Amino acid sequence: MRKGNPKHIQTYQDIKKTGATMATVSGLVNADAAFKEGIAEHKVMQVPGLTEVLAAVKAARADAGAGNEFAMKDLVKSAPDDIEVTDSAALPEWTFDWVAIAFKPEDKDFLKAYNKAQAKYLGTPEMLETVGKFQYMANQLPSDTKTDWI
Missing domain, CATH: 3.40.190.10 (Periplasmic binding protein-like II)
Known part of the structure; x- marks a missing residue:
């Protein structure tokens, strides 16, 4: 503009x-x-x-x-x-652009562990500091968007 x-x-x-x-x-x-x-x-x-x-x-x-x-x-x-x-x-x-990570259907336990770890990390000061150098900001976090819609 x-x-x-x-x-x-x-x-x-x-x-x-x-x-x-x-x-x-x-x-x-x-x-x-x-x-x-x-x-x-x-x-x-x-x-x-x-x-x-x-x-x-x-x-x-x-x-x-x-x-x-x-x-x-x-x-x-x-x-x-x-x-x-x-x-x-x-x-x-x-x-909006979305990034996805795919898992094999038989990896349900791993998916559960991944989602738990990701939920703890997303939006933390550590995460935002790490990705800040790439211009990623808190307002770009997925918030309540569900993967079903994406």
């Missing part, structure tokens, strides 16, 4: 309503999400990489750039006077 967010874009629906153009890296899920949210194909600029997303927004060829939260935060670090990141929590829940 250009600094100051002149079109007040927070979500894909805002892009659609304002007729804005969105830039994203070709092959990322963001283009498919935009199409699913009803954004016209000609309003989604698919470019080769993040550098081109940044260039499109800075040059006002796109009103917004889309990518994962970590990548977008890194782009802002490279051009803090030109662009800003919106709150990803405003996006529809179905667009």
Whole structure:
């Protein structure tokens, strides 16, 4: 988003309503999400990489750039006077990225032990300190989201 967010874009629906153009890296899920949210194909600029997303927004060829939260935060670090990141929590829940770990059906005891250990660790100061260097924050913890939905 250009600094100051002149079109007040927070979500894909805002892009659609304002007729804005969105830039994203070709092959990322963001283009498919935009199409699913009803954004016209000609309003989604698919470019080769993040550098081109940044260039499109800075040059006002796109009103917004889309990518994962970590990548977008890194782009802002490279051009803090030109662009800003919106709150990803405003996006529809179905667009959130989730990480999964699979277990064999016969490993029920191990799964139970894993879930118990994970519940004790997730969100602790130790965990947040460890993953903080990767820009992971407490608001990205899974909260009460259930694996059945994911």
